[in-house]
Amino acid sequence: MKHFFTILGGMGTIATESYVRLINHRVKINKDQDYLNYILVNDAEIPDRTAYIKDHTKENFFFALKDDVEKQSLLKPDFFVMPCNTAHYFYHDLAALTEVPFLNMMDIAIHTFLEKFPNEKKIGLIATEGSIYDRLYEKSIEKVGREVEFGGSEIQPMVTDLIYHNIKEKGVVNKELYHRILQKMHDEYGCNVILLGCTELSLAQEKAPDHPYNVIDPQSILADVTIELALKIRNGMEVDKAVSKYLYQD
Known part of the structure; x- marks a missing residue:
């Protein structure tokens, strides 16, 4: 297979x-051969990311991802994508394991926010407890001169309920709960834009987009970037040149 990318999922x-559904349905096709070439590593046994980030006595999820990156690198994909915000806790360690370009979903999302909403000085952040705890999004947002709003103490339990008790445990999206979280972030905490810092929240956005609030959806953005890069490379652009636009400097 020529010109493929690897999804660490x-x-x-x-x-x-x-995420896979997004890239399959958004790419323009007239025949089977127009779809993208990719390898999906659906490593469902990767230990819980939030559990380890909050308590290092829990099983470290780095080693499972390390194994996936090293094995996939032998196949020489054009680039890696990892549609999990919380797993970006080890992004730099994982990227250092390979010469294959490794897209950073968090960086891409933040720069998209700056491009789409240049006059917004604040962005709401809803995410797993692990992503809030490790402060990666918070630090990256503050680094580009914007303020982060987490909402009040009632927000995180609602977000955790939506992510874990609804989507992860039951495989369903609680539309009403998702919309209520967005409404509270907007109405009570003044967030004109809300960043969905967990791919389960991205799934909620995919399934329940019928609300009036501005969201930055990293998974949706990553899907669009993936399509763009895969098609440029397929059409003859050098990999390094294609991905350079999205490999932001720290």
Whole structure:
């Protein structure tokens, strides 16, 4: 197979399925051969990311991802994508394992926010407890001169309920809960834009987009970038040149 990319997925599987569905349905096709070439590594046994980030006595999820990156690198994909925000806790360690370009979904999402909403000084952030705890999004957003709003103490339990008790445990999206979270972030905490810092939240956005609020959806953005890069490379652009636009400097 020529010119393929590797998806490091399974975190969780339903969210990965959403990402794959996006790239399959958004690419313009007239025949089977117009779809993208990719290898999906749906490693569903990767330990819980939030559990380890909050408590290092829990099983470290790095080693499972390390194994996936090293094995896939032998196949020489054009680039890696990892549609899991929380797993970006180890992004730099994983990227250092390979010479294959490794897209950073978090960086791409933040720069998209700057491009789409240049006058917004604040962005709401809803995510797993792990992503909030490790402060990666918070630090990256503050680094580009914007303020982060997490909402009040009632927000995180609602977000955790939506991510874990609905989507991860039951495989369903609670539309009303998702919309209520967005409404509270907008109405009560002044967030004109809300970043969905978990791919389960991206799934909620895919399934329940009928709301009036501005969201930055990293998984959706990554899907569009994936399509763009895969098609440029297929049409003859050098890999390094194609991906350079999205490999932001720290």
